[in-house]
Amino acid sequence: MNLLRDLPDAARGELVEQLAGNAVVRVERIVSHGQASPPGFWYDQDEAEFVVVLTGAARLRFADGETRTLEAGDWADIAAHRRHRVAWTDPARPTVWLAVFYREESE
Secondary structure, three states, X not given: OOOOOOOOOOOOOXXXXXXXXXXXXXXXXXXXXOOOOOOOOOEOXXXXXXXXXXXXXXXXXXXXXXXXXXXXXXXXXXXXXXXXXEEEEOOOOOEEEEEEEEOOOOO
């Protein structure tokens, strides 16, 4: 298996594929191609999320005002319930994310 080979066509919509997981952790490959979160939409997840951009580029915006641009190799560790959204993904090429969702120790 290769995370960057035989990518699905995400031109019409972001695609999420669960690669592994159990009740504690979930690993997903996300393929974006120019998508962003809908206006006014914020993720507010019960789980923490570690995300790395494998190829392409994206911009995350957080409700607290922080904006973070991610390019290949860049990652973010987003705490549970830290409201965020995808502000932009590269429209010229696929952006491939590896996302790991997990329960934080204090839960």
